[in-house]
Every structure is written in structure tokens, then in C-alpha cells.
Amino acid sequence: MTAQLNEALLRGLTPGVLGILVRRGADFATAEDAVQEALIEALRVWPEDQPHDPKGWLVTVAWRKFLDATRAETARRRREDLLEEEPAPGPAAATDDTLQLYFLCAHPSLTPSSAVALTLRAVGGLTTRQIAQAYLVPEATMAQRISRAKRTVGEVRFDQPGDVATVLRVLYLVFNEGYSGDLDLAAEAIRLTRQLAAAIDHPEAAGLLALMLLHHARRAARTTPEGELVPLAEQDRSRWDTALIAEGVHILQAALARDRLGEFQAQAAIAALHADAPAAAETDWVQIVEWYDELAGLTGNPVVRLNRAVAVGEADGPRAGLAALAKLDSSLPRYTAVAAYLHERDGDLATAARLYAEAAQQASNLAEVAHLTRQAARLNASR
Known part of the structure; x- marks a missing residue:
């Protein structure tokens, strides 16, 4: 078995192994360390000698390492009665x-x-x-x-x-950490959320999974080969992952049918409307505004109202969007960038250029700084 397959299998078994140790009476911190040591041992041994019961093997090795660590700590001798008998190796318990x-x-x-x-x-x-x-x-x-x-x-x-x-x-x-280094946190979040949604009957778990899939489906189109941000309206929709979109919509529809609306389902509904539009000009902005109204009612989050102002600007015109924006706190993250976009849509290029430059100074993400700076330069060059 390849190292990559080994690692994927081990990561899937990790929570079950840790849970068994904790249920046997191990304290969480020491048990977690023991499981990590067992995983390292598995990566060393399994390529040459794959066990028939991988989970049982991990439980046995982790439990022994836990015992070794516990016996070495005199401050934990009160646990000796509990830990004296080491369970015999065998199939791992089915409890998840x-x-x-x-x-x-x-x-x-x-x-x-x-x-x-x-x-x-x-x-x-x-x-x-x-x-x-x-x-x-x-x-x-x-x-x-x-x-x-x-x-x-x-x-x-x-x-x-x-x-x-x-x-x-x-x-x-x-999920929102996205990707950095060698680890794709967005993909990892999807894997863990799939696991959770399978373990718990909750519409918001399904809503979150749908939201992640719908956002992740657009990932390939979000940046240029040079790493520059591509706004949603300018993305090449042929690069969107239609299989992920279909799966996300299916999961969302099943969750919404239960009539227990939550914020992740509402966010996923907005993402689904974007995914459903063959082109940016065909986006159903009126329905998106309605979903933002639902989301604002569920959360009271001012950032939701900021995004709603953009949607209003698309559905009812930039001046309606600016009126909605004027009701919000100007210190909100991305407020200035939204104002710049709406002023550009309204034809006030001088104000838009100035606001894009201000927004670039406020942004903390380097890719966003570069994008906003380019927007300001583009408008200044066109005047």
C-alpha cells in the first residue's frame, strides 16, 4: 500500500481509535499523544506489513504507548488500578x-x-x-x-x-482558511464535514456540507495562473466543477425540505443560485436578495447586510445598493470595496477609483490588496 493511501486510511481511523482510548479511561491529552505516536509507527511499519485489522492494530499500539507514558508519570499513579490490565489484542470495538x-x-x-x-x-x-x-x-x-x-x-x-x-x-x-503550504484545509474541512453529516441527522450539518461543496466547485476559476483574484462575475464558468455543484444542490434540497432553515442552508441557497446561472448576467439577483433577507433575520450579522447591499445593487440598480450600504457601519470589513464597486456601477469613476485605493490600504490579504490596487489603476487610466 502506498504512503498516500496509508495516510488517508490512518486519518479516517484516528477519531475512532482516540475515542476507544478515552472510553477505556485514558485522559484526553495523553491519549491523543499516544494515538499520534501509533500513527507514526503505522506509517513506518504498514508499507511492509499491512495488518488485517488496521483499527485494532492502532488501538493496541496506542494503548501500549499510553500505558508507557502513564507509568512514567508518578503524578498519575492513582490510575494504576484502572490501567494494570492491558486488554488483549483483537478486533476493535464497533463504537464510533x-x-x-x-x-x-x-x-x-x-x-x-x-x-x-x-x-x-x-x-x-x-x-x-x-x-x-x-x-x-x-x-x-x-x-x-x-x-x-x-x-x-x-x-x-x-x-x-x-x-x-x-x-x-x-x-x-x-474551510475558510482555504489552502496554504502542503495542506488543503478546504478539502480537509469538506472531508470532516462529510464525516459529521453522516454521523448526525441535522439539516445544518447538511447545509454546511452543501455550502462547502458549492464554494469549492468554483475554486479552479477563482485565480489566474499568476495567483491574481478573479471576481465571480468574470470567472470562466466552464472551469466550475459541475459534479460538486450537482452534489451540493442535491444535499441542500434535501435539507431545505425538512423546513428547519438555518444560516448555512441560507448561505448554500445563495451559492446555489450563483452556480445555477449560466452567465453572470443571468444571475437571479432578486431571489438572492430574498435569501439575504432570510439570512440577516437568522443571524443579525452586519456582514450579511453588507453582502445584501451588493445584491440589491445588482437587482435594483447601483443607487439602491448605495442606499442600502449607507445604513451600515462604514468600519465593516470590505465596506469601502463594496462602496467602490457600487460607485463604479453608477458611473462615478473618480469616486470609485479613490475608494478602491482606500480599500486596498485596508485589506489584509495580499491577493485582495493587489486586486483592489489594479481596480483603482484601471479606473484612473480610463479617465
Whole structure:
């Protein structure tokens, strides 16, 4: 079996193995370290000697490594009665603890960044180095973040009910990180959300999966070969992944049919309307505005109202969009960029050029800075 296949199999088995150790009485932090050591051992051994029961093999090796670590710590001798008997090797238990691990890693006591890191490590099966590279931080920094997160959730009972909304929010944060280094976080978020949606009967889990698929379907068209951003209206729609779009729409329709609307379903509905338009000029902006109204009612999020102003500008004309924009706080992220776009649509190129330049100074993403700067230069050159 190739190393790539080994890694994919191991990442899929990780949450189940960790869950078994925790249910046997292992503390979360030490168990998670033991599982990581077992994964490293598997990558070394399996290419030459693939076990018949990969999960059982991992459980046995991880449990032994947990015992070794625990016996080495005199401060944990109170666990000796629990740990004295090592379970005999054999088929792994069928219990799937993945869902409880999601809840544990997205515990409300954790900061969003810590919850994301712990989810990628404990549920995703990624190494600290991979996560650090994805977030462009030193490995030591990420190790400290994960270690603190494990200590924080170490005393949380494994059978406590979790908050689905928090888990979904963490997965959405992972997806929005997109791609950096050697790790595709968007693809990883989709994999984990598929796993969650299969484990839990919840329309918002399905809504989030649909949203991810619909956004990911446009990925190839979002940038030029040189890495420059391509606005949605200018994207080559023949490069959109129609299979992902079809899957996302199918999942969304099933979720909406349950009549339990949530914010991820509403966002996915907006993405589906964009995906359904053969060309930008054929986009159903009136219906998109209606969905933004639903989304604003669900969340009260001012960023939603900012995006709604763009949609209003497309549906009812740029001056209607500017009127909607004027009701919002000008300090909102991307407010100036939206104002620039709407002024350009209204024919006020001088104001639009000035606002694009201001927006470029405010942007934190280098690709966005470059895009806004080019927009300002284009308008200045045309006057």
C-alpha cells in the first residue's frame, strides 16, 4: 500500500481509535499523544506489513504507548488500578466516538483558533507540523496552542452532550482558511464535514456540507495562473466543477425540505443560485436578495447586510445598493470595496477609483490588496 493511501486510511481511523482510548479511561491529552505516536509507527511499519485489522492494530499500539507514558508519570499513579490490565489484542470495538470528539474539540471554553487546531489534530489526524505549515506559524507555536487546548478539555466528561452549532462553526473556520503550504484545509474541512453529516441527522450539518461543496466547485476559476483574484462575475464558468455543484444542490434540497432553515442552508441557497446561472448576467439577483433577507433575520450579522447591499445593487440598480450600504457601519470589513464597486456601477469613476485605493490600504490579504490596487489603476487610466 502506498504512503498516500496509508495516510488517508490512518486519518479516517484516528477519531475512532482516540475515542476507544478515552472510553477505556485514558485522559484526553495523553491519549491523543499516544494515538499520534501509533500513527507514526503505522506509517513506518504498514508499507511492509499491512495488518488485517488496521483499527485494532492502532488501538493496541496506542494503548501500549499510553500505558508507557502513564507509568512514567508518578503524578498519575492513582490510575494504576484502572490501567494494570492491558486488554488483549483483537478486533476493535464497533463504537464510533467521532461525534463526541467533534464536540470535545469544539468545546465552548476554547478559543476559535485553538478549537480549529485541536479538531485538525484529534479528529483530522494531522500532525502538528502539518497544521503549523497550513497556518504559516512555527511548529513550536502550534504545539503550544494544541497542548493548551488539550489541557483545557482534559477534564470534560466524554459523554457530555455537545453543541452542534459550535462544531459547525469550527468546521466553517477550517474551510475558510482555504489552502496554504502542503495542506488543503478546504478539502480537509469538506472531508470532516462529510464525516459529521453522516454521523448526525441535522439539516445544518447538511447545509454546511452543501455550502462547502458549492464554494469549492468554483475554486479552479477563482485565480489566474499568476495567483491574481478573479471576481465571480468574470470567472470562466466552464472551469466550475459541475459534479460538486450537482452534489451540493442535491444535499441542500434535501435539507431545505425538512423546513428547519438555518444560516448555512441560507448561505448554500445563495451559492446555489450563483452556480445555477449560466452567465453572470443571468444571475437571479432578486431571489438572492430574498435569501439575504432570510439570512440577516437568522443571524443579525452586519456582514450579511453588507453582502445584501451588493445584491440589491445588482437587482435594483447601483443607487439602491448605495442606499442600502449607507445604513451600515462604514468600519465593516470590505465596506469601502463594496462602496467602490457600487460607485463604479453608477458611473462615478473618480469616486470609485479613490475608494478602491482606500480599500486596498485596508485589506489584509495580499491577493485582495493587489486586486483592489489594479481596480483603482484601471479606473484612473480610463479617465
